[in-house]
Amino acid sequence: MDTSYTVLARKYRSQDFQSLIGQDVLVKTLTTAINTGRIAHAYIFTGIRGTGKTSTARILAKALNCLSSDGPTATPCGTCENCRAIAAGQHIDVLEIDAASHTGVDNMREILDAAQYRPTNGRYKVYIIDEVHMLSSSAFNALLKTLEEPPAHVIFILATTEIRKVPVTILSRCQRFDLVRVPVETLKKHFAWIAEQENVELSDAANELLARAADGSVRDGLSLLDQAIAQTGGHVDESAVMDMLKRADRGVVVDFMQTILSGNVATALAKADEIYTNGADLTMLLTDMMEWTHWATRMHPVLRAGNIGNIPYTADQRERINEINKHVSLNTLSRIWQVMVASVSEMAAASNQKQCFDMLVVRLMHIADMPALAEMINQTKKTVEQKSVTTPKKETITIKTASDLADALQSAREMMMYAYFTKNIEVSEILANRISYFDRGNDSEFQKKLCAWLNTKTGANWELNKIEESHQNQTVREQTQSDAESDPMVADAMSLFADAEIVGVSKQ
Numbered sequence: 001m002d003t004s005y006t007v008l009a010r011k012y013r014s015q016d017f018q019s020l021i022g023q024d025v026l027v028k029t030l031t032t033a034i035n036t037g038r039i040a041h042a043y044i045f046t047g048i049r050g051t052g053k054t055s056t057a058r059i060l061a062k063a064l065n066c067l068s069s070d071g072p073t074a075t076p077c078g079t080c081e082n083c084r085a086i087a088a089g090q091h092i093d094v095l096e097i098d099a100a101s102h103t104g105v106d107n108m109r110e111i112l113d114a115a116q117y118r119p120t121n122g123r124y125k126v127y128i129i130d131e132v133h134m135l136s137s138s139a140f141n142a143l144l145k146t147l148e149e150p151p152a153h154v155i156f157i158l159a160t161t162e163i164r165k166v167p168v169t170i171l172s173r174c175q176r177f178d179l180v181r182v183p184v185e186t187l188k189k190h191f192a193w194i195a196e197q198e199n200v201e202l203s204d205a206a207n208e209l210l211a212r213a214a215d216g217s218v219r220d221g222l223s224l225l226d227q228a229i230a231q232t233g234g235h236v237d238e239s240a241v242m243d244m245l246k247r248a249d250r251g252v253v254v255d256f257m258q259t260i261l262s263g264n265v266a267t268a269l270a271k272a273d274e275i276y277t278n279g280a281d282l283t284m285l286l287t288d289m290m291e292w293t294h295w296a297t298r299m300h301p302v303l304r305a306g307n308i309g310n311i312p313y314t315a316d317q318r319e320r321i322n323e324i325n326k327h328v329s330l331n332t333l334s335r336i337w338q339v340m341v342a343s344v345s346e347m348a349a350a351s352n353q354k355q356c357f358d359m360l361v362v363r364l365m366h367i368a369d370m371p372a373l374a375e376m377i378n379q380t381k382k383t384v385e386q387k388s389v390t391t392p393k394k395e396t397i398t399i400k401t402a403s404d405l406a407d408a409l410q411s412a413r414e415m416m417m418y419a420y421f422t423k424n425i426e427v428s429e430i431l432a433n434r435i436s437y438f439d440r441g442n443d444s445e446f447q448k449k450l451c452a453w454l455n456t457k458t459g460a461n462w463e464l465n466k467i468e469e470s471h472q473n474q475t476v477r478e479q480t481q482s483d484a485e486s487d488p489m490v491a492d493a494m495s496l497f498a499d500a501e502i503v504g505v506s507k508q
């Protein structure tokens with residue numbers, strides 16, 4: 001019995017260009033170049049891990065050295081001596097170098113010195129340098145020297161996950177190929193095929209979860225599948241994968257977000273407890289909640305942004321998100337997003353994640369509950385207006401405070417006086433038709449105008465006493481501003497934006 005287990009990623013490693021997963025553009029360009037005899041001296045493959053950079057490099061090495069044709073071929077046979085040795089990583093003329101462990105210049109020189117000798121068994125000497133960005137700068141210089149005047153029989157294939165760390169001088173001498181993240185649908189197809197080969201049951205929902213968790217990497221996806229097969233004994237279903245990924249069901253996340261946005265703190269915290277007890281990883285839960293927020297924003301009726309065909313939710317879940325979106329503004333969603341983003345690092349640093357998460361839930365509910373600043377001020381304005389509508393104007397106008405006077409001026413549309421009054425006048429005292437105040441401005445007519453207006457408006461005789469020295473009272477504008485700042489809801493809104501300040505409180 002065979003006791004050794006070959007991991008799926010290795011067992012199903014692509015052996016020719018046709019079986020490379022999800023890299024159609026690269027395959028087309030490379031095969032055309034080989035078929036037309038345009039072979040470059042250096043290639044660089046870049047892309048996230050697990051997209052097939054080293055697989056492609058090996059296939060290219062086979063294409064260059066396959067014995068089934070007289071020259072390089074886009075369809076290496078896979079069975080000749082050269083093809084087999086290269087696939088096994090044992091060909092004498094194909095050197096695979098891991099830059100991470102050969103960063104030094106001496107190492108690099110030694111390797112490159114051998115480049116001048118002709119290949120032993122192949123047509124070309126092929127240097128595959130993986131994670132090339134790890135080389136030291138002196139090692140890069142040594143490489144550059146060889147790249148500048150490469151012997152005709154030498155081909156370099158560089159691979160990197162971090163192309164920005166590769167010097168431009170190197171890049172300019174290479175033909176560059178970008179390996180893309182493999183789309184979810186392509187991964188699913190591939191995983192389903194492998195499951196069939198392996199006689200493993202893989203439900204469609206489980207496959208979907210794996211493909212999404214792989215985040216574009218064939219290798220990551222396959223090692224998750226390996227793990228799932230080992231844990232389930234070959235019956236991979238959704239709950240097993242969810243359990244393995246420590247993720248809450250998407251339905252649970254939709255449900256949870258709905259509770260948060262409905263504003264019942266006790267229920268939301270109880271739900272958080274339940275999800276946690278069921279074994280969900282809170283960091284993953286936050287990621288899922290961010291995913292929800294992202295999609296709810298894209299689906300929002302105000303926005304309807306771009307293609308939402310790739311949406312990860314079922315029809316029923318989408319229906320519920322649409323329902324929630326009817327009561328949630330875009331503004332709220334974007335504030336929720338900001339708080340969640342900030343919480344990612346908070347959660348990572350917290351010694352007790354659950355506490356951190358509970359506090360996040362409370363904060364989110366506060367935001368959901370809180371009307372946007374603009375809406376709030378509009379609301380205040382409306383109540384002020386309603387007051388003045390229900391108050392018959394002339395007879396019962398009562399002015400006991402500076403803001404009563406400001407409101408009266410505003411509802412009478414005396415905007416010039418209103419502006420001057422709220423900005424410049426520090427009211428010290430208002431007592432039975434007598435106002436003492438300090439005037440910061442220099443409109444000598446103001447007193448006369450205000451007095452005349454008050455007399456007409458109220459039918460009483462007003463006495464306005466302008467004092468010479470300020471008693472350091474606030475103007476109405478200053479009062480309104482500090483009232484707004486001390487309002488807990490406004491303070492909370494402000495705390496979300498590091499450099500926010502109240503630039504004015506509109507009473508218009």
Ligand SMILES: [Zn+2]
Nearest residue numbers: 066077080083
């Ligand atoms: Zn061959």
